[in-house]
Amino acid sequence: MRFLEPLSCVAPSMAQTAHRQYFSCPGSITSVGCLRCVRHREGRVATRTISNGCMLFSMSCRVSLSLIRLALPRNPTPLSKPASPTLRASIHIIRSFNSVHSASTLFSMPERRPFVRLPTEVFPVNYGLRLKPDLIDFTFEGKLEAAVEVTQGTNQIVMNCADIDIITASFVLEGGEEINATGFNYQNEDEKVTLCFPSTLQKGSGSLKIDFVGELNDKMKGFYRSKYTSPSGEIRYAAVTQFEATDARRAFPCWDEPAIKATFDITLIVPKDRVALSNMNVIDRKPYPEEPNLVEVKFATTPIMSTYLVAFVIGEYDFVESQSSDGVTVRVYTPVGKAEQGKFALEVATKTLPFYKDYFNVPYPLPKIDLIAIADFAAGAMENWGLVTYRETALLIDPKNSCASSRQWVALVVGHELAHQWFGNLVTMEWWTHLWLNEGFASWIEYLCVDHCFPEYDIWTQFVSADYTRALDLDALDNSHPIEVDVGHPSEVDEIFDAISYSKGASVIRMLHNYIGDEDFRKGMNAYLLKFQHKNASTEDLWECLEQASGKPIAAVMNSWTKQMGFPIIVVDQEQHGSDRVLKISQKKFCASGPHNGEDCPSWMVPISICTSEDPSCTKIKVLLDQPETTVIIPNVEPDHWIKINPGTVGFYRIQYSSAMLESVLPGIRDLTLLPVDRLGLQNDLFSLARAGMISTVEVLKVMEAFVNEPNYTVWSDLSCNLGVLSSLLSHTDFHEDIQEFIRDLFTPIGLKLGWDSKPGEGHLDALLRGLVLGKLGKAGHKATLEEARRRFKEHAEGKQILSADLRSPVYLTVLKHGDSTTLDTMLKLHKQADMQEEKNRIERVLGAIPAPDLIQRVLSFALSEEVRPQDTVSVIGGVAGSSKHGRKAAWKFVRDNWEELHNRYQGGFLISRLIKLTVDGFAIDKMAAEVKSFFESHHAPAAERTVQQCCENILLNAAWLKKDADDIHHYLLQRKAPPV
Numbered sequence: 002m003r004f005l006e007p008l009s010c011v012a013p014s015m016a017q018t019a020h021r022q023y024f025s026c027p028g029s030i031t032s033v034g035c036l037r038c039v040r041h042r043e044g045r046v047a048t049r050t051i052s053n054g055c056m057l058f059s060m061s062c063r064v065s066l067s068l069i070r071l072a073l074p075r076n077p078t079p080l081s082k083p084a085s086p087t088l089r090a091s092i093h094i095i096r097s098f099n100s101v102h103s104a105s106t107l108f109s110m111p112e113r114r115p116f117v118r119l120p121t122e123v124f125p126v127n128y129g130l131r132l133k134p135d136l137i138d139f140t141f142e143g144k145l146e147a148a149v150e151v152t153q154g155t156n157q158i159v160m161n162c163a164d165i166d167i168i169t170a171s172f173v174l175e176g177g178e179e180i181n182a183t184g185f186n187y188q189n190e191d192e193k194v195t196l197c198f199p200s201t202l203q204k205g206s207g208s209l210k211i212d213f214v215g216e217l218n219d220k221m222k223g224f225y226r227s228k229y230t231s232p233s234g235e236i237r238y239a240a241v242t243q244f245e246a247t248d249a250r251r252a253f254p255c256w257d258e259p260a261i262k263a264t265f266d267i268t269l270i271v272p273k274d275r276v277a278l279s280n281m282n283v284i285d286r287k288p289y290p291e292e293p294n295l296v297e298v299k300f301a302t303t304p305i306m307s308t309y310l311v312a313f314v315i316g317e318y319d320f321v322e323s324q325s326s327d328g329v330t331v332r333v334y335t336p337v338g339k340a341e342q343g344k345f346a347l348e349v350a351t352k353t354l355p356f357y358k359d360y361f362n363v364p365y366p367l368p369k370i371d372l373i374a375i376a377d378f379a380a381g382a383m384e385n386w387g388l389v390t391y392r393e394t395a396l397l398i399d400p401k402n403s404c405a406s407s408r409q410w411v412a413l414v415v416g417h418e419l420a421h422q423w424f425g426n427l428v429t430m431e432w433w434t435h436l437w438l439n440e441g442f443a444s445w446i447e448y449l450c451v452d453h454c455f456p457e458y459d460i461w462t463q464f465v466s467a468d469y470t471r472a473l474d475l476d477a478l479d480n481s482h483p484i485e486v487d488v489g490h491p492s493e494v495d496e497i498f499d500a501i502s503y504s505k506g507a508s509v510i511r512m513l514h515n516y517i518g519d520e521d522f523r524k525g526m527n528a529y530l531l532k533f534q535h536k537n538a539s540t541e542d543l544w545e546c547l548e549q550a551s552g553k554p555i556a557a558v559m560n561s562w563t564k565q566m567g568f569p570i571i572v573v574d575q576e577q578h579g580s581d582r583v584l585k586i587s588q589k590k591f592c593a594s595g596p597h598n599g600e601d602c603p604s605w606m607v608p609i610s611i612c613t614s615e616d617p618s619c620t621k622i623k624v625l626l627d628q629p630e631t632t633v634i635i636p637n638v639e640p641d642h643w644i645k646i647n648p649g650t651v652g653f654y655r656i657q658y659s660s661a662m663l664e665s666v667l668p669g670i671r672d673l674t675l676l677p678v679d680r681l682g683l684q685n686d687l688f689s690l691a692r693a694g695m696i697s698t699v700e701v702l703k704v705m706e707a708f709v710n711e712p713n714y715t716v717w718s719d720l721s722c723n724l725g726v727l728s729s730l731l732s733h734t735d736f737h738e739d740i741q742e743f744i745r746d747l748f749t750p751i752g753l754k755l756g757w758d759s760k761p762g763e764g765h766l767d768a769l770l771r772g773l774v775l776g777k778l779g780k781a782g783h784k785a786t787l788e789e790a791r792r793r794f795k796e797h798a799e800g801k802q803i804l805s806a807d808l809r810s811p812v813y814l815t816v817l818k819h820g821d822s823t824t825l826d827t828m829l830k831l832h833k834q835a836d837m838q839e840e841k842n843r844i845e846r847v848l849g850a851i852p853a854p855d856l857i858q859r860v861l862s863f864a865l866s867e868e869v870r871p872q873d874t875v876s877v878i879g880g881v882a883g884s885s886k887h888g889r890k891a892a893w894k895f896v897r898d899n900w901e902e903l904h905n906r907y908q909g910g911f912l913i914s915r916l917i918k919l920t921v922d923g924f925a926i927d928k929m930a931a932e933v934k935s936f937f938e939s940h941h942a943p944a945a946e947r948t949v950q951q952c953c954e955n956i957l958l959n960a961a962w963l964k965k966d967a968d969d970i971h972h973y974l975l976q977r978k979a980p981p982v
């Protein structure tokens with residue numbers, strides 16, 4: 002997932018999403034981010050007597066449900082043990098590696114158990130579901146009454162089911178007798194149960210009844226408990242759900258596949274003083290006859306939908322409400338007493354709904370939509386139809402205490418999840434192979450929506466820095482994967498919520514949108530949504546609709562981007578023929594270790610646009626490169642005019658210009674005639690070519706110096722991120738201080754220009770830029786910045802002059818980076834006092850900057866303490882690893898020493914992948930790749946397998962880069978300081 006927000010490379014201000022954070026620049030993490038969440042603790046041990054029949058059980062929440070099962074009536078007998086979280090298919094990492102170029106063979110792909118989708122002899126039409134959670138004992142009781150169709154006579158029903166115990170099951174054929182199941186065969190590994198019946202269930206309509214029990218777990222998946230503190234300071238729990246991708250089966254037995262859609266009638270039995278929400282509006286609320294303090298809340302029937310989009314929440318919340326111009330009731334639910342903090346998201350949501358209605362030309366189909374902040378939440382947000390769940394930091398904005406990057410992040414996340422209400426919920430992918438359609442599309446259109454609501458954010462330039470370049474970096478690895486990938490088992494599904502599905506998906510849709518043009522693109526989207534509404538679709542279905550609308554060869558072009566991994570490097574050279582400029586353009590696969598040189602080089606259908614210095618914002622010529630090379634003639638180009646390929650940085654490729662072409666275009670950086678997005682793109686391409694060994698890193702440093710007068714926030718942010726990567730790499734050398742000096746020199750003029758205090762008339766981007774620059778200068782040890790940061794921090798901590806929200810991250814980072822145990826103590830005190838999760842996260846992310854080894858250990862212990870919500874542990878450890886060479890080693894040791902707890906805490910979900918990436922990606926010594934590989938051979942993390950491979954590849958690439966360029970970089974950094982002779 003683009004899961005978190007900004008753990009920007011250096012800047013406390015760059016807003017990225019969760020998955021974006023995951024792929025943040027190695028080594029430069031000490032900065033910001035907007036991940037948040039909560040931490041739940043050991044389950045409490047309750048002691049009540051298990052009473053057969055009635056659903057009052059007691060249990061320690063750590064006691065297996067099978068204990069409950071044992072105490073229950075034994076009719077019928079389970080044929081196998083119900084699932085407790087089980088170890089899934091193990092990884093077999095077998096191949097060895099010896100060079101960067103063999104990184105693709107670091108590990109063999111593991112042997113997977115054959116995966117089979119559910120049989121279709123019996124499928125659901127409607128789920129009548131009653132759930133009664135117990136917020137004290139952390140259990141729930143459930144009753145399912147599903148209307149099903151039997152398409153072929155059978156004496157068994159196979160469904161998904163995990164971590165729940167079935168007590169009774171029976172089947173009634175319409176107008177027939179009830180048949181009790183005689184056994185339940187749990188296939189724990191496959192997360193399935195087979196209900197066995199003594200006679201054949203005949204073809205036709207019927208009703209399947211199942212009584213079951215489960216645990217409100219503390220793993221942030223399925224039906225789980227989320228801990229919060231009441232305004233009076235009491236610890237309480239809410240019961241909430243997170244079903245995507247494959248965890249609805251942990252809340253009720255179901256056909257948990259996206260293509261098996263049905264309607265849902267949900268009833269929740271809850272304490273009468275709690276808020277109970279689900280996908281639809283409440284249609285009935287009445288006392289629960291057996292227990293006077295409970296009520297029975299019944300929700301309207303949902304449209305036909307996939308199980309992963311079902312949701313319910315039971316807890317204490319306040320809300321703010323509004324009506325969108327198209328008549329939908331929008332509510333934002335917040336923790337009690339914090340309704341004000343929901344106002345910003347409410348405004349965004351009420352603007353966004355009509356925007357999408359207009360864009361898709363399809364109305365939002367439900368009567369209401371709720372957006373709710375959940376304390377313990379693994380992802381950034383989840384698009385459950387009509388009840389969207391968020392981390393607190395992805396939804397709540399306090400006008401005084403939230404920074405500009407948080408506002409931007411909330412706008413993007415709201416824009417993203419609301420887009421899914423159409424693209425994903427109304428039309429759903431046929432199988433997880435097409436997940437990218439959901440996530441790539443939403444990750445693209447969230448920018449369109451934010452650009453509509455907040456044009457002053459210049460959000461598309463930020464897209465290039467946050468998503469596009471991130472996707473290029475990941476996709477250049479031998480261990481990348483195609484956008485469309487065969488997946489079966491849940492761990493394989495979890496694995497593809499990554500930057501390829503999100504950021505590459507969004508980038509190729511942006512390229513496609515540009516290729517087709519907005520009008521035909523919208524026409525095609527509308528046709529697609531209307532044709533497949535309330536159904537499922539695949540990537541091909543979308544191409545067909547877009548092809549029809551545009552008359553262009555969409556499938557042929559797009560298949561080359563979605564079915565094969567990687568992307569091309571476009572090599573360009575030019576000659577002047579009279580008044581014509583003749584370009585020779587060719588493509589090769591770009592690899593992080595250099596261009597592909599083999600015979601079987603893949604190729605792409607590449608839409609290429611070209612502009613000239615005559616009008617750098619206007620495309621002069623467009624070609625579709627559908628072969629390895631071509632010649633393009635641009636008429637009427639003056640000999641002294643430069644040529645730029647890919648204006649707007651829309652095409653998903655890197656560019657290698659001939660030296661002469663590059664020389665001619667570089668002045669466009671200094672005189673700002675190149676567009677900001679192209680200045681950014683050019684610099685980013687050069688940086689990536691340097692890492693791949695195709696040009697010298699010294700050349701890139703020289704280009705970076707040309708940015709000294711750069712005014713644009715996003716351009717600085719990208720540059721800063723790359724310098725963070727380089728600084729991290731050079732932390733392995735004895736001239737790390739020299740690159741700090743380079744950074745200080747580069748950022749000083751802009752720092753002086755901006756100053757510390759905002760000036761009248763400044764806007765969003767100025768606030769982001771100031772935070773970025775001061776943070777960068779402070780971290781790099783710029784004396785004046787450090788002194789001022791210390792002064793302001795002291796006043797802030799003493800409560801004399803509270804820092805503005807936008808200055809907190811850079812100041813915290815600066816004082817910690819150059820701080821001691823007193824600084825850390827003060828920071829931890831501020832953390833404890835903070836009421837807003839945004840502030841806690843702000844602090845958590847920079848704590849790792851503290852340099853002293855004993856204090857680093859304190860920070861690492863803090864990461865696993867009660868003070869940090871479980872989903873945020875990852876960014877504390879990541880902050881340590883990204884801060885220094887010592888931090889990286891200490892964090893890696895800490896992860897190894899605490900592996901069991903960490904793995905258990907995240908149940909091998911995507912947070913474990915993120916943790917691994919943040920911890921080890923910055924190493925730059927060959928033997929560390931071997932060490933990482935060896936550790937994960939004996940400590941399996943199935944959903945992180947590919948991440949481990951990618952990290953090992955990155956470590957080898959870093960090591961190769963260092964070997965190749967370190968001496969030259971050192972020499973350059975020394976000579977630029979030497980007085981001219």
Ligand code: BES
Pocket residue numbers: 002003004005018019020245246380381382383384413414415417418421440443444498911
């Ligand atoms: N559908 C995802 C939530 C999700 C992510 C579920 C991973 C299961 C596994 C949601 O739409 C999403 O993409 N959320 C993002 C935030 C978004 C703004 C990119 C996230 O959680 O990072």
Ligand code: ZN
Pocket residue numbers: 417418421439440443
């Ligand atoms: Zn999404």
